Amino acid sequence: MEADIQNIKIELIQWLTTLDDLSIIQKIQDLRKRNTSDWWDELTEDERNSIEKGLSDAKEGKLVSQQEARKVYGKWL
Template sequence: MDIDLQNKKIELIQWLSTLNDESIIEKIMKLRETEKTDWWKEISKEEKKSIDKGIQDADSGKLRSHSEAKKLYEKWL
């Protein structure tokens, strides 16, 4: 992470910790809510297809138990 960005974050945290004006705090909270991004909009088409396929598989009963999956992938864990 960029050191300048990190410093700005620290400066904001310090400023916010001393802030007593409730109206500014409410404005910041509203800004935070509007800035939340929908992760679905941020992922690639391939990732979306993979998730959709996983949901379809689950809906059709094509599932493996945790213990089966663990055995299958234990060499990579």
């Protein structure tokens, strides 16, 4: 199975090196970008804002220890 995958990759690389059609090359680039997109881009604006606020709070020292959080939220954990 692994050998088959490697052979397919080699065939694709060889084929790609012979391509002169820019539109096909761009489509391949677009496919690659979609498959390697950053998880950050998949988040909603609210999720990104929440993460950024948390990072900002952490930088400002606005942190609560795990023990303190357990005291406050223990009944829901």
